[in-house]
Amino acid sequence: MGNLTPEMRLIHEEVKELARNYGLDTYDVVFEVVDYDELNMIASYGGFPTRYPHWRFGMEYEQLSKSYAWGLSKIYELVINNDPCYAYLMRANSLTDQKLVMAHVYGHCDFFKNNYWFSKTNRKMMDVMANHGTRIRKYMDQHGVETVERFVDSVLSLDNLIDIHSPFIKRDREPGEAPPMVQETPKIGAKDYMDRYINPPEFLEEQKQLLRDEREQHFRFPQEPTKDVLKFLLENAPLESWEQNIVAMLREEAYYFAPQGMTKIMNEGWAVYWHSKLMTQHLLQPEEVILYCDHHSGTLATSPGQVNPYKLGVELFRDIEERWDRGKFGLEFQRIEDEDVRRDWDQNLGLGREKIFEVRKIHNDVTFIDNYLEADFAADQKLYVYGFNERTRQYEILDRDWTKVKNQLLWSLTNFGQPSIYVVDGNLGGRNELYLYHDWTGVDLQFEMASETLKNVFSIWRRPVHLETREEGKPRLMSFDGKDYEFRELSPSKEASEIVGTESGKEGSQP
Amino acid sequence: MVHRIDKDHNRFREIVRGRIKKDLKKYVSSGEMIGKQGKKYVSIPIPQINMPRFRFGKNPEGGVGQGEGEEGDPVDGDEEGEGQAGEDEGQHVLEVDVSLEELAKILGEELELPRIEPRGNKAVETIGGAWRSIRRTGPESLRHFKRTFAEALKRQIAAGLYDPEDPKIIPIPADKRFKSQKMVTQPQTNAVIIYMMDVSGSMGREQKEMVRIESFWLDTWLRTQYKNIEVEYIVHDAAAHIVDQHTFYHLRESGGTKISSAYELCLQLMKQKYNPFEWNIYPFHFSDGDNWSSKDTEHCIDLLRDQIVPAVNQFSYGQVKSAYGSGQFIKDLQAAFKDDERVVCSDIQDRDGILPSIKEFLGRGK
Structure with missing residues (x-):
């Protein structure tokens, strides 16, 4: 497989061997040489x-x-998370570039195979995508291109x-029978004379309430608010079977791509780390140095x-490696305040390599930044927070405080920097209306x-749809009933937000 | 494989032009990239369709950056494209990439113009490319080793970095030279457009402007149909002259009108330079329809019937409305060539009439 030239095949063998010796663990990599178009x-x-x-x-x-x-730009690498791992090389690139890209690809491929967030992705996605293509084309033949495309x-x-x-969550308890109506309060068994001590009236009332809640929850639809709006629509919207299949397929593709969005910084950082290691320590010939550096x-x-995710990622990996090599972690180190001592700290632990392999296994961008971005790193990398200054009408550097930098970064990475939307009720007021909560x-x-977007939700749900959100903190309700769109104030309803039980709380956590 | 993306690409282009799926038209935004052509900065339009999604609004716009600067310093280079594009030199940014071909294509689609079927086949010659040229940019695989080496050598000598004892030449990217293909275009089928315009006193500024716009589009369309096209310009009042393009559009003369003078000159031109067996000939005549005498009109019709029309692909007459003209000429022509497909007459009332008139002229695919 693949169509490498003999020369490139030799390089591939070399890269593969080196990668394996360093402990990179990949699926088979198939390189395909293609032209720019x-x-x-x-x-x-x-x-x-x-x-x-x-x-x-x-587009x-x-x-x-x-x-x-x-x-203005040119694609160097294109790697597919699949088993085997497919990667594309551009024919017109120099041999030096091809080497670099191959080494880079091995980094990505190791990441795909070993990072926990990719562990649930389908490794036969090439086939799955082809099947999706065939099916959607078939639907287009049956129902018309316009209809299907819309x-x-x-x-x-x-x-x-x-x-x-x-x-990663095991859920979907079978929707068994509803808990019984509260008739008799369950008591803790006790002798008669002890009963009013062991089962005091307050306790009994509490138990009753719990049962009532449980029963109410059972009849709630969905039982728990769900962020997987697509799944809810898939299972409950009045769709024809081809429509259902399209929702299912596009949802599957979205889940396939999601981990790549969650690990952009790490994944690129890891790949850069390895291409630079392999190139500078093994593969580069003297005459290639300038081109490579360029x-x-x-x-x-x-x-x-x-x-730049490439830059941030690789610098942070290198920083972690150095810190664990020199023992710059743990309580003892953190307590040191003298900058000179901090800088020269070295316990010759040599744990760096092991550590970065562990990091690439268990983290995603959010936890990666959260766990490892620290004051020294932010200062070394000259990171800053910027914002728009209304007075001067330009973007300005606001702060170099590392906690702010970190907060801003984390905020922009959480949920891909997108709003979290939940389905709270699929049968609002018993009228089959959909209630979403932002x-x-x-x-x-x-x-x-x-x-x-709400109109698009309607086109799938086909009954009136609502979205509760806020405007500068004040509750608002957006509704669309198929004809009219309405945007109105909402009396502060605590209910929905309590149902969702947000982790972040209701106050603004935007730094 | 390539075929498949072309289909998706065409569909996208059609949505952007609002031809299909008009409900998506409102999501189309016109982005741009800043590119460089020689020393000029140019704007490359990148139309985009932004599907609606639940997204954050703008209010706390900001983010994390990396680099030098004090708190309060402006953050530059947030623009798209390359860093300081358009800043250092205060250059004008030109719109590019709506090529004339693309315009013509749009025109063709809008007016549903048929492709023209060329008459008469002159031997078709091919377009060849020879690797005879050198450029400063290109793919590595086309790097010209000797030229690159020579450039690097020159630079190193100039910079005093060259040591004859230790002659190491290290090229930097600016030294690189690449082989490049030189396109040699050779005519396939030939076409000539002969524009004739009445510049007598009755043709005012507005009338000429209309003719100018119309002939530009005619020109653009015909150019997409023929690889090699010649354009001749004739102006006339009581006498006719061959002029250049600039004069054609700007000249204002006063005086009487003798249309036959133009037709005679046109005929003479065809006899001298454009043999009808080798050329596809498109005469266009614009006037306000006022002729000197009905006798001259008769002479015109004779010239057309006997000599010009049989030799050309199509003779087109466009009559622009003016305050002074009688507008009689078009009626005479229509009467004389009622059943002749090769003669097309179009009455252009005002600027809005230009587009339908182009369709009348070109709609027959001759």
């Missing part, structure tokens, strides 16, 4: 050349090919409404007002867009 095309399809037809991929393609044609559009506009943690520094270049964390929705 094919690469742009495959990239437009998110790496899967056999995907279903959709104009969005054409992607236009952007990629224009920006390539004008020399439905796909609606679902795509909701495909961020999934619960990225749900693959391209490597291009990858890690930072521009103001942006965080867990407001200090930032308002883009209301115009939200109203359009």
Whole structure:
């Protein structure tokens, strides 16, 4: 498999051997050499050349090919999380670039295989995507391109409404029988004369309430608020079977791509770490050094007002490696305040390599930053928080305080920097209306867009839909009943937010 | 494989142009990338369709950045594209990439113009490319080793980095030279457009402007249909002259009108330069319809019937409305060539009439 030239095949063998010796653990990697246009095309399809037809991929393609044609950007690597792991190389690249990319790909592939957040992804996604393509094409033949595409559009506009943690949660207790009506209060067995001490009236009342709640919860629909809006729609909206299948397929694709969004910084950082290690210590020939440095520094270049995930990721991995090599962790180290002592601290533990392998196994971007980004690192990397200054009408550096930097970063990474939306009630007022709840964390929705999105929810649910959110902290209700859209104030309802029981609390946690 | 993305791409383009799925049109936004062409900065339009989603609004816009600077310093380079694009040199940014071809395509689609079937086949010659040229950018695989080496050598000598004892030449990216293909275009089928315009006193500024707009679009469309196209301009009042493009659009003369003078010159031109067996000929004549005498009109019709029309693909007459003209000429022509498909007359009342008139002229695919 693959179509490498003999020369490249030799390099591949070498890279594979080196990667294995360093302990990288990958699926088989298949390299495919393609020209720039094919690469742009495959990239437009998110790496899967056999995907279903959709104009969005054409849009992607236009952007990629224009920006390539004008020399603004060029895709170096494209790796697919699959077993075997497929990776694409651009034919016109120099051999040095191909080496770099191959080494980089091995980093990604190790990450895909071993990072916990990828453990539930389907490793035969190439086939799955092809099947999805075939099915959607078939539906287009049966029901017309317009009809199917319109439905796909609606679902795509909701495909961020999934619960990225749900693959890891065991749930779906079989919806057994409802708990019985409260007739007799369950008592703790006791002799008559002890009864009023062991089962005092307050206790009995509490027990009754618990049972009532449990019963009420059983009849609530959904029983617990769910963030997996797509799943709820899939199971409960009045859809035809082809529509149901489309929701199921697009939801599956969304879950497949989600871990890549959750680990962008780590994944790229890990790949850069390994390409730079393999290249500088083993693969580079003297005449290739300049080209390599040029391209490597291009990858890690930072521009103001942006965080480069490649740069942040690799620097943090290297920082962790160094800290664990020198024993710069734990209580003893943290208590040291003298900067010189801190800097020169070295216990020669040599635990770095082991540590970074562990980190790449169990973390995602949020926990990675949360656990390892510290004051020294933020200062070394010159990180800052910026914001818009209304007075000067420009973006300005606000703060270099590392806790603020960290908070801002974490905020932007949590839930992919997107609002959390829950289904709270699928049978509002017994009228089969859908009630969604936005867990407001200090930032308002883009209301115009939200109203359009709500219309798309309606086009799937087909009964009136509502979204509870807030505008500058004040409760609002957006409703669409198929004809009219309404945006109105809501008397502060504590109910929904209590049902959701948010982790972040109701006050704004936006730094 | 490539075919598949083309289909998706076309569908996207059609949505952007509002031809299909009009309900998505409202989500289309026009982004841009800043690119560089030579020393000029150019804006490359990137239309996008943003599907609605539940997203955060704008209020606390901000984020984390990396780099030098004090608190309160502005954060630059938040624009798209390359860093300081358009800043250092205060350059004008040009719109690019709506190529004329694309415009013509849109025009063709809007007006549902048929493709023109060329008449008469001159031997078709192909377009060849030879690797004869050198460029400063290109893929590594086309790097010209000797040129690159020479550039690096020159630079190192100039910078005093060259040591004859230890002649190490290290090229930097700016030294690189790449082989490049030089396109050699050769004519396939030939076409000539002969524009004739009445510039007599009755043709005012507005009338000329209408002719200008119309002929630009005619030109654009015909250019997409033929690889090699010649354009000739004739102006006339009582006498006709061959002029260049600039004069054609700007000249204002006063005086009488003798349309036959233009037709005679046109005929003469065809005899001298454009043999009808080798050329597809498209004469267009614009006037306000006022001729000197009905006798001259008769002469015109004779010229057309006997000599011009049989030799050309299509003869087109566009009559723009003016305050002074009688507008008689179009009626005479229509009467004389009622059943002749090769003669197309179009009455252009005002600017809104331009588009339908183009369709009348080009709608027959001749």
